Amino acid sequence: MAKDMSKKKIAIVGGGISGLLATIKVCELGGEVDLFSYCPVKRSHSLCAQGGINACMDTKGEHDSIYEHFDDTVYGGDFLADQIAVKGMVEAAPKLIKMFDRMGVPFTRTAEGVLDLRNFGGQKHKRTCFAGSTTGQQILYALDEQVRRWEVKGAVHKYEFWEFIKIIKNKEGICRGLIAQSMNTMEIRAFLADTVILATGGPGQVFGRCTASTICNGSAVSAVYQQGAEIANPEFIQIHPTAIPGSDKNRLMSEACRGEGGRVWVYKDGKPWYFLEEMYPAYGNLVPRDVASRAIYKVCVHMGLGINGENRVYLDLSHIDSGYLERKLGGILEMYSEFVGQDPRKVPMEIFPSVHYSMGGIWVDRVHNTNIPGLMASGECDYQYHGANRLGANSLLSAAYSGTVSGPEAMKWAKTGNKGSDLTAEEIENARREVQNEYDKILTMNGSENAHKLHHEMGDLMYKYVAIERDNNGLDACLVELKKLLKRWDDIGITDHSTVANQEAMFVRQLRNMILYAMAITKGARMRDESRGAHAKIVLENGKRKMDENGDLVFMGRDDEKFMRITIVNYDQKTEEPIVTYRDFDHSLIKPRLRSYK
Amino acid sequence: MADKVRFVIERQDGPNEKPYEQEFDVDYRPGLNVVAALMEIQKNPMTVDGKKVAPVTWECNCLEKVCGACMMVINGRARQACCALVDELSKPIHLAPARTFPVIRDLLIDRSVMFESLKKIQGWVELDGSWEVKDAPIQNPYTAATAYEISHCMTCGCCLEACPNVGPQSDFIGPAPTVQAYLFNLHPLGKFDAPKRLNALMEKGGITSCGNSQNCVEVCPKSIKLTTYLAQLNRDVNKQALRNIFNF
Ligand SMILES: Cc1cc2nc3c(=O)[nH]c(=O)nc-3n(C[C@H](O)[C@H](O)[C@H](O)COP(=O)(O)OP(=O)(O)OC[C@H]3O[C@@H](n4cnc5c(N)ncnc54)[C@H](O)[C@@H]3O)c2cc1C
Numbered sequence: 001m002a003k004d005m006s007k008k009k010i011a012i013v014g015g016g017i018s019g020l021l022a023t024i025k026v027c028e029l030g031g032e033v034d035l036f037s038y039c040p041v042k043r044s045h046s047l048c049a050q051g052g053i054n055a056c057m058d059t060k061g062e063h064d065s066i067y068e069h070f071d072d073t074v075y076g077g078d079f080l081a082d083q084i085a086v087k088g089m090v091e092a093a094p095k096l097i098k099m100f101d102r103m104g105v106p107f108t109r110t111a112e113g114v115l116d117l118r119n120f121g122g123q124k125h126k127r128t129c130f131a132g133s134t135t136g137q138q139i140l141y142a143l144d145e146q147v148r149r150w151e152v153k154g155a156v157h158k159y160e161f162w163e164f165i166k167i168i169k170n171k172e173g174i175c176r177g178l179i180a181q182s183m184n185t186m187e188i189r190a191f192l193a194d195t196v197i198l199a200t201g202g203p204g205q206v207f208g209r210c211t212a213s214t215i216c217n218g219s220a221v222s223a224v225y226q227q228g229a230e231i232a233n234p235e236f237i238q239i240h241p242t243a244i245p246g247s248d249k250n251r252l253m254s255e256a257c258r259g260e261g262g263r264v265w266v267y268k269d270g271k272p273w274y275f276l277e278e279m280y281p282a283y284g285n286l287v288p289r290d291v292a293s294r295a296i297y298k299v300c301v302h303m304g305l306g307i308n309g310e311n312r313v314y315l316d317l318s319h320i321d322s323g324y325l326e327r328k329l330g331g332i333l334e335m336y337s338e339f340v341g342q343d344p345r346k347v348p349m350e351i352f353p354s355v356h357y358s359m360g361g362i363w364v365d366r367v368h369n370t371n372i373p374g375l376m377a378s379g380e381c382d383y384q385y386h387g388a389n390r391l392g393a394n395s396l397l398s399a400a401y402s403g404t405v406s407g408p409e410a411m412k413w414a415k416t417g418n419k420g421s422d423l424t425a426e427e428i429e430n431a432r433r434e435v436q437n438e439y440d441k442i443l444t445m446n447g448s449e450n451a452h453k454l455h456h457e458m459g460d461l462m463y464k465y466v467a468i469e470r471d472n473n474g475l476d477a478c479l480v481e482l483k484k485l486l487k488r489w490d491d492i493g494i495t496d497h498s499t500v501a502n503q504e505a506m507f508v509r510q511l512r513n514m515i516l517y518a519m520a521i522t523k524g525a526r527m528r529d530e531s532r533g534a535h536a537k538i539v540l541e542n543g544k545r546k547m548d549e550n551g552d553l554v555f556m557g558r559d560d561e562k563f564m565r566i567t568i569v570n571y572d573q574k575t576e577e578p579i580v581t582y583r584d585f586d587h588s589l590i591k592p593r594l595r596s597y598k
Numbered sequence: 599m600a601d602k603v604r605f606v607i608e609r610q611d612g613p614n615e616k617p618y619e620q621e622f623d624v625d626y627r628p629g630l631n632v633v634a635a636l637m638e639i640q641k642n643p644m645t646v647d648g649k650k651v652a653p654v655t656w657e658c659n660c661l662e663k664v665c666g667a668c669m670m671v672i673n674g675r676a677r678q679a680c681c682a683l684v685d686e687l688s689k690p691i692h693l694a695p696a697r698t699f700p701v702i703r704d705l706l707i708d709r710s711v712m713f714e715s716l717k718k719i720q721g722w723v724e725l726d727g728s729w730e731v732k733d734a735p736i737q738n739p740y741t742a743a744t745a746y747e748i749s750h751c752m753t754c755g756c757c758l759e760a761c762p763n764v765g766p767q768s769d770f771i772g773p774a775p776t777v778q779a780y781l782f783n784l785h786p787l788g789k790f791d792a793p794k795r796l797n798a799l800m801e802k803g804g805i806t807s808c809g810n811s812q813n814c815v816e817v818c819p820k821s822i823k824l825t826t827y828l829a830q831l832n833r834d835v836n837k838q839a840l841r842n843i844f845n846f
Binding site for chain 2: 021024025028038039040042043044045047048095098099101102103104106107108109110111112113114131132134137138141142145146148149151152184213214215246247248249251252331335338339340341404450452453456495496497498500501503504
């Protein structure tokens with residue numbers, strides 16, 4: 001059968017919630033999709049999301065409104081989110097939920113059969129739709145099923161177990177396709193596309209241990225950054241207050257635990273001290289994540305009150321009826337029992353903050369174009385919607401919503417965009433050859449460093465200097481150390497020379513991308529001399545961390561005049577270093593006010 | 599010196615190569631699981647005889663028992679490696695690929711057949727489109743709870759590995775994809791296409807190939823009552839067969 005040449009071809013990298021929704025939208029508009037993913041899309045990281053997805057459904061008689069969702073999001077993000085973009089998202093939210101419901105997402109329901117809602121941090125109304133404690137899994141599956149339906153119809157070609165390496169640009173600098181590598185046969189191939197959408201998720205692995213999946217490495221984002229795509233706000237890394245610390249991974253205990261009545265405490269003077277309730281009476285245990293994380297950090301690290309002197313505090317559900325817990329939180333409680341060996345229905349859980357989410361990512365405009373024509377980004381890999389801090393249950397929403405925007409926009413570009421010249425066969429082969437050569441070179445690396453050990457070291461560095469509390473001394477030191485790591489990368493030796501599923505060689509390539517991404521995060525943090533949302537910077541005095549009269553660290557305040565701007569990071573091709581500039585954005589709808597949850 | 603945990607790993611260099619065994623020692627620590635141990639081997643891929651080898655190849659993503667990727671045979675039993683705690687396993691710990699599926703390399707297997715089966719049973723709701731249509735239907739919360747249980751299936755393949763009827767001797771698509779048909783038949787909109795799914799299950803490899811060995815329900819890491827739903831589906835398929843004959 002002759003191929004229909006009028007069909008538009010969209011390459012979508014990433015089969016999480018954002019990539020899959022974009023895929024569905026493209027198919028509905030008559031386009032064809034090449035869908036790339038590290039894993040079968042059904043195993044994408046989105047399925048880790050436990051707690052829920054925000055939308056003003058107002059099914060609980062609390063008179064919730066879309067405006068309040070809008071305000072909570074902008075305020076929670078400490079006024080660094082583009083307000084027009086946020087408005088679009090919160091208005092679409094209820095419609096998306098109804099669509100998911102029709103697709104078969106088994107949302108938890110009230111006795112009347114309508115959608116139940118729960119509380120989440122940073123919002124005073126019940127606004128979070130949920131499917132038990134596996135909301136992300138359920139939404140991802142529903143989308144996976146719809147995409148499979150399009151696959152059967154021939155509109156979707158999946159390239160699962162293929163790694164995206166880089167985009168191909170034409171003479172005019174317009175993105176016309178991509179290079180990817182099969183993770184099983186190691187074949188490197190060029191794919192042409194009218195538009196490329198990256199929906200590759202977050203960069204958690206840059207911090208080594210985090211709550212995200214092992215495939216959330218930010219490598220794709222770093223690759224296009226090195227090809228000229230701007231990264232925005234990378235310094236805003238969300239640290240989730242409640243995770244089970246682990247050597248392979250920090251496993252998240254959803255904010256839903258606090259939403260369903262969980263209390264955070266430690267012993268002080270022999271008695272339980274519910275420090276969040278005492279410090280923040282208005283929101284109590286439901287303060288947003290950055291606030292809760294800093295409080296836990298302070299209680300453990302600065303006051304030395306962690307459980308048995310270790311960096312742990314209690315997250316307590318044991319006072320809540322166990323039937324209720326089972327219904328609302330069953331899945332994650334089972335996880336805690338399974339990985340820790342204790343029953344959280346009976347004894348308080350032990351938790352500590354962990355790197356969780358990246359508010360920053362590839363810069364995009366409101367319809368998800370990057371600064372490289374023909375290249376778009378949506379989902380956690382873009383920087384939109386959350387400003388300096390994301391509210392819980394807002395990122396499944398932004399992943400979904402952004403997919404419904406990027407998909408149709410990709411089709412629009414495919415049909416009417418000025419794509420410049422077509423790639424010649426020679427240009428395509430040159431681009432492929434370049435990647436092939438880089439890969440072949442990795443296979444010959446015989447130095448003394450182990451890539452996985454280097455990765456671990458990088459994670460330790462990032463936790464030490466660029467996590468909950470930052471100061472300019474540490475950030476400077478971190479940049480120096482990261483550059484050393486980049487040098488040491490050249491001295492990696494690999495033991496695997498196989499031509500089948502060579503995971504080590506692929507990891508070596510990813511690691512280099514991760515180091516460069518880490519530098520962008522660190523530089524962004526270094527240059528932003530204020531505290532805002534997840535970015536908290538300590539004042540230095542005579543080169544030392546400043547303390548107040550109570551012995552508490554003094555943090556910089558928010559500086560709207562200088563820093564109510566988006567951080568833009570460009571890659572310097574010569575020095576490999578990040579270049580930071582700032583850009584204005586739209587905050588015309590809600591006037592900035594002080595963010596406080598006291 | 600720290601305590602060591604010994605791993606005996608069945609390896610295979612490629613799809614058509616011969617399997618062989620290698621042994622590795624990993625430093626013990628509390629809470630250690632099989633994936634974390636494999637990660638340690640990556641950092642220092644050396645066998646107990648001091649031979650530098652290629653690190654072991656396997657698949658994993660979430661490390662929380664929701665993605666289904668890290669299924670392998672651990673001490674003879676198909677399960678997820680991320681939640682296989684070393685403390686609870688007899689030593690040495692034997693790891694092998696789930697050979698019901700083609701092996702790509704070491705513990706890495708090709709489970710695409712399961713995703714193909716989901717196409718056969720038409721595992722989706724026939725949505726008119728992702729646009730807005732008035733309200734979604736109200737659903738019986740009890741039915742929704744059952745759907746929620748079945749919808750946990752992570753296509754890991756434990757049940758196929760454990761099922762005596764899945765393999766070269768039979769076309770059975772296996773418990774997991776079969777039971778998914780039941781999930782969509784429960785949904786208020788998915789129901790409309792129930793006859794199609796039931797007819798698909800009458801075909802080769804469908805529910806008649808289930809030998810009712812009950813192994814699947816034993817190994818399901820999500821505790822899905824697979825046999826209950828297989829039995830229910832069997833009844834539904836029989837009813838559908840009658841309907842097909844008598845045209846009602
Ligand atoms: C433990 C946990 C719990 C969470 N809970 C919630 C919650 O309750 N509510 C909420 O709103 N949010 C939650 N989040 C956040 C939310 O899950 C994510 O932000 C969101 O799912 C991201 O979706 P995505 O589509 O952007 O990317 P992902 O789901 O991460 O998908 C990324 C895709 O890109 C592919 N990919 C990446 N790089 C490459 C490459 N180089 N080549 C090929 N393919 C590639 C991957 O294979 C994958 O298919 C949680 C996050 C974590 C870590």
